[in-house]
Amino acid sequence: MNHKIRVLEIRLNDRYKDYPALYHYKDIDREQIFVRRECEYYVKDGIVYEQVSSALEDDRFVLYVNKIGDDTIDHNARVRENLCVEVREYRRIGEQKLLKIYDCRDHMDVLGYIGNTFIYIEGKEYKRSSVEADEDRQTYILYVNDTGTVLE
Template sequence: MARLEYRLLLDDETYELLYFYENIDLEQIIARRECEFFVKDGVTYNQLSSALEKEVFVIYVEKYCDGPKEDEVDEQRLLLEVRELNEISNYPLITTLKLYTHLEVMSYIGSSFTYFHGKEWLRDSAEIDEDRKVYVLYVTPTGLILEQEENRI
């Protein structure tokens, strides 16, 4: 188990401690470091960089935007929402995956391409939304349509 800190960039090029987590497992830290965005208390932060400082994992962030705090999703397992990166359509949900480990989360958010509903999707970004208790993977369609499994030789 380790310690994770989120540090916020201030106007004067310094950082202040924003949030910290004691006794967090390494798999979760790595999954969080893979996320470009972090949402907590209605604020979205953009990850600038990450580091390991004397056995403390640090994720450096800047404030990206404010919004209303959304309700937590009522689920006991880890959830990964896969959403199309389309702001005009309010980021339509492609699928929701119920996963058991942060390593499973990493297997999706760490991939350049994923495949859902017979289509290939290109990874754009990922976020951990602590308000809703979900990971979100944002993707765009590549245009590649996959053959159906029963038609493959």
């Protein structure tokens, strides 16, 4: 693998339109590329996309996405100045209770939170449902479900 690749392209998963590029990022940190590949959802310009696959080409990493709708997070939520992970309990579309915000130094810290099946908050166990990269708010969102397990 070419360790110098620092390009990420997000393409619409539409073979009839020859997989058009929606977004192109040059000179992006590889850690940020790997974190985004870990995300099932991607929000940009108020639109939610679902990642369906990823690929490594000769000179770039590519994420293929399907447009699935409009962003449902409260748009009055503040845009973060620092890199962070919001943990939200996912109940149904439009209902995501904020449980915790983790400030992160870098994308390796982000991966440390989103790369787990389970996370524990205030003595309760939650299971990862999905992860979203919300570019509009500059935030990663870890969606979780309460497992009902309480640590003693």
